[in-house]
Amino acid sequence: MGERNQTSSFEFLLWGLSDHPEQQRILFPVFLWMYLVTVTGNLLIILAIATDAHLHTPMYFFLASLSSTEILFVTTTVPKVLVNIQTQSRSISYSGCLTQLYFFLTFGNMDIYLLATMAYDRYVAICHPLHYTMIMSPRRCTILITVCWILTNLVAMTHTFLTLRLSFCSNRMISDFFCDLEPLIKLACSDTRINYLVLLLVGGIDILVPLTLVLISYIRIVIAILRLPSAQGRRKAFSTCGSHLAVVSLFFGTVIRAYLCPSSSSSSNSLEKNTAAVVMYTVVTPLLNPFIYSLRNKDMKGALGKLFRGKVFFLRGQ
Numbered sequence: 645m646g647e648r649n650q651t652s653s654f655e656f657l658l659w660g661l662s663d664h665p666e667q668q669r670i671l672f673p674v675f676l677w678m679y680l681v682t683v684t685g686n687l688l689i690i691l692a693i694a695t696d697a698h699l700h701t702p703m704y705f706f707l708a709s710l711s712s713t714e715i716l717f718v719t720t721t722v723p724k725v726l727v728n729i730q731t732q733s734r735s736i737s738y739s740g741c742l743t744q745l746y747f748f749l750t751f752g753n754m755d756i757y758l759l760a761t762m763a764y765d766r767y768v769a770i771c772h773p774l775h776y777t778m779i780m781s782p783r784r785c786t787i788l789i790t791v792c793w794i795l796t797n798l799v800a801m802t803h804t805f806l807t808l809r810l811s812f813c814s815n816r817m818i819s820d821f822f823c824d825l826e827p828l829i830k831l832a833c834s835d836t837r838i839n840y841l842v843l844l845l846v847g848g849i850d851i852l853v854p855l856t857l858v859l860i861s862y863i864r865i866v867i868a869i870l871r872l873p874s875a876q877g878r879r880k881a882f883s884t885c886g887s888h889l890a891v892v893s894l895f896f897g898t899v900i901r902a903y904l905c906p907s908s909s910s911s912s913n914s915l916e917k918n919t920a921a922v923v924m925y926t927v928v929t930p931l932l933n934p935f936i937y938s939l940r941n942k943d944m945k946g947a948l949g950k951l952f953r954g955k956v957f958f959l960r961g962q
Contacts, residue, residue: 654738656831657817658728661919672729678931679722685934686711692947695954699947702780703769703884706762707937709789713758714930717751720744721822721926741823742804748822749800752926753850756899757792759892760854763861766885771868799846806839821919822926851899858892887937894932898925 661671689711693699724744728734736744768779803825810832819827825847829839865885872878901921938944 654812655735655816656738656741656812656823656828657734658736658821658823659817659819659919660728660734661725661821661923668729668732672726675722675729675927676726678927679718679726682718682927682931682934683715685938686714686930688948688951689934689937689944692944692951695951696947699943702765702785703762704943705785706758706765706789710755710758710762711934713751713754714933716747717755718927718930720747720751725821736823741818741828742808745807745823745825745828746800746804749803749825750796753796753799754792755895756850756854757796759888759895760857761788761792762888763858763892766888767861767865769884770865799850802842802846803839806842810834810836810839819918820922824922851896855896858896862889887941890936891929891933894936895925895929898929 661667661675690708693704693708721744724736724740728736765780769776772779807825807828810829811834812831813833815831818824818831825843829836829843832839862885869878869882898921901924938948
């Protein structure tokens with residue numbers, strides 16, 4: 645009975661970022677720097693969009709939502725990694741693990757749904773420019789974001805409750821640096837067939853359906869752009885999609901590498917390769933997103949410039 649009922653004293657052990665203790669001194673400042681830059685960069689994008697009236701459009705509304713999600717996404721995993729490195733501990737409580745799992749699934753799926761929504765927004769803007777304001781009205785944008793949050797929470801709750809019914813025995817080592825779903829299911833000593841079935845069905849839908857929507861949107865966008873008579877018009881249309889397409893390619897590429905093409909071996913070297921792939925989309929992608937959007941977007945660079953100049957004037961006024 646003790647194996648079936650998890651108690652508050654039950655703990656998992658996280659494999660971590662590396663199996664070499666001497667690397668911890670390097671990993672801590674690197675991940676601390678990446679976390680601080682990610683939070684600061686995405687927060688600046690949110691502030692720039694909120695303070696610049698020219699950016700109060702559907703495109704930047706979704707971008708601000710994506711930046712908010714990125715901050716929450718990295719905060720779900722990285723602070724715990726930093727604490728474990730600093731304290732030389734690998735433990736995480738049973739309740740803490742399930743909580744981390746829930747929020748990781750919520751914000752990770754929200755990233756995917758938002759990228760698909762942003763692709764739809766670009767499709768409407770380029771393929772139906774005359775009806776863009778009517779189609780992407782504030783009410784519809786709010787509904788789209790609300791639906792995304794509802795779906796992500798339903799998916800996260802489904803996986804979390806199914807994990808809650810599992811029993812865990814002697815092996816408590818999670819082969820990752822946070823409580824990810826599949827490594828956690830592998831530790832169970834009870835029947836996991838339902839968990840794997842739901843993971844296959846829901847997980848496949850979570851990735852493949854949004855990716856398919858993104859691909860369909862961009863196929864139609866490319867066809868519409870190639871029909872434009874002027875080269876300048878084509879360049880301008882492509883430039884409005886460039887940042888989003890770069891983020892989509894980076895995010896889905898790293899997700900597919902991490903989850904659809906993992907190393908099958910359980911050796912330390914294979915675990916490090918899998919960990920590196922997961923780090924790419926859980927830490928590196930949220931880090932790069934602010935730079936991709938700010939460096940490739942003139943409006944965003946202008947808004948950030950105004951934000952910094954306003955800050956400078958405020959400090960001088962003090």
